[in-house]
Amino acid sequence: MPNAEPCRSGERGVALGAAVFALAVMGGLVAGNFMTGWLEHQSGRNTLFAVQAAEAAEAELWEAAAAAPRGALAALVPGGAGHQLEAVSFNGVMVQREIFRLTERLFLIRVRASRTDAGGTPLAIRSLGLLVKFAADSASAVALVPVAQRPWVQLY
Amino acid sequence: MLGTHGRQGFTLAEIMVSTAIMLIVAGAVYQSLFLTGRLSRAQVQQVDVQSSVRSAALILGHEFRSLGAGVGSSGSESDLLSLGPSALVYRAERGFGLLCLPAGAGRITLGRASFAGHRDPQPGRDSVSLFVEGDPASANDDNWLALGISGVGARSCANGESPGIDLSVGPSPVLEGLPPGTPARIHETVELRLYRSENRSWLGMRSVSAQENIQPLAGPLRDADGLRLEYLSGAGLPTGIAAEVRSIRLSLQGQSDRAVQVGARAGEPAADSLSALITLRNAKR
Numbered sequence: 001m002p003n004a005e006p007c008r009s010g011e012r013g014v015a016l017g018a019a020v021f022a023l024a025v026m027g028g029l030v031a032g033n034f035m036t037g038w039l040e041h042q043s044g045r046n047t048l049f050a051v052q053a054a055e056a057a058e059a060e061l062w063e064a065a066a067a068a069p070r071g072a073l074a075a076l077v078p079g080g081a082g083h084q085l086e087a088v089s090f091n092g093v094m095v096q097r098e099i100f101r102l103t104e105r106l107f108l109i110r111v112r113a114s115r116t117d118a119g120g121t122p123l124a125i126r127s128l129g130l131l132v133k134f135a136a137d138s139a140s141a142v143a144l145v146p147v148a149q150r151p152w153v154q155l156y
Numbered sequence: 157m158l159g160t161h162g163r164q165g166f167t168l169a170e171i172m173v174s175t176a177i178m179l180i181v182a183g184a185v186y187q188s189l190f191l192t193g194r195l196s197r198a199q200v201q202q203v204d205v206q207s208s209v210r211s212a213a214l215i216l217g218h219e220f221r222s223l224g225a226g227v228g229s230s231g232s233e234s235d236l237l238s239l240g241p242s243a244l245v246y247r248a249e250r251g252f253g254l255l256c257l258p259a260g261a262g263r264i265t266l267g268r269a270s271f272a273g274h275r276d277p278q279p280g281r282d283s284v285s286l287f288v289e290g291d292p293a294s295a296n297d298d299n300w301l302a303l304g305i306s307g308v309g310a311r312s313c314a315n316g317e318s319p320g321i322d323l324s325v326g327p328s329p330v331l332e333g334l335p336p337g338t339p340a341r342i343h344e345t346v347e348l349r350l351y352r353s354e355n356r357s358w359l360g361m362r363s364v365s366a367q368e369n370i371q372p373l374a375g376p377l378r379d380a381d382g383l384r385l386e387y388l389s390g391a392g393l394p395t396g397i398a399a400e401v402r403s404i405r406l407s408l409q410g411q412s413d414r415a416v417q418v419g420a421r422a423g424e425p426a427a428d429s430l431s432a433l434i435t436l437r438n439a440k441r
Contacts, residue, residue, distance in 0.1 A: 029192045040203045079337050102337035105292045135295040148296045152437035153252050154222045155272040
């Protein structure tokens, strides 16, 4: 009768288990660190988007006051629908500008800036307003100028 | 008798050497895991500090930007009521709307569709400022009339839109002449300051007009200089006169809730700072 090899099916080492456990622990730590960095990145990006929207709204607010067509504004009815200026888009920020006639001479320029992602989903929105009037300037021409007292409006 | 073919044992020396190697490797792995864990905790604290000061700067920028100074018919009015290096009392803007009906005696109605704000006006807590037009052809003689709000209700606007916000306000002779479309700003007097609670310093805010207790806005901040406010005139020079302020330099020094230890340094809170210069958009130009 030939000598039989001793059966080893019941013998198991710990090397594989230990290696898997070590990998899992290290993976967890790496994932934790990655998560922390990712959250910081997202938080910073959100702040950046909010600032981009705010700056765009601010810039276009004053630009709209200069670009508003006098003829179209004169035709607006106080308390009625507004006059939409051409929307402006740059660097992922879309800015919509509209002018409303509040009273005979008083107008409100409303600007809404949205920072969007590549798919057009808004990431941050900022709305601002500027109170302006038809007023005679030094050359006796009619100009749209901000009111002297508190013209800037936060529209949330 | 079982054969010994294929069964090899280890000598004592082999076991001792392998045990020593395993201990060295395990020690190195433990050290690595320990340092990584500590670094990870430190990063979380650092992120918390950065996030806290960044949020505070955003909120305060939003609050300060709409303030007015050097305004009014005399040019001496200001929304800044009390200036301090780490505290400020001011009239914060809380909403903006347009009258949808002509103003009556002690009563105005804001259109719901035109109203923009975090919340509706509240009696006792808020006041309203109404735009009073001077010469229609001039942009230089208009003014804002400030009135207290004693009651808030709902009232239909003439144009059939959803019920407007009806405000009972203090009497004024010019009130009844105000037409629909007149702009109205809602204000609340608030105090912002560095305060201590649970042995830490926090940036806190409270409504002065509603007599609220102070609530934390961000923090913890450094005890001595966690919040610094510097008030600058139009020439960029420091000023203590509220009507002369044109911008506010804000400086925040944040620190983490817990001490962190990186490397051999003794544990101390993670720290970060942020400065911003905020121009008051409604200050006299």
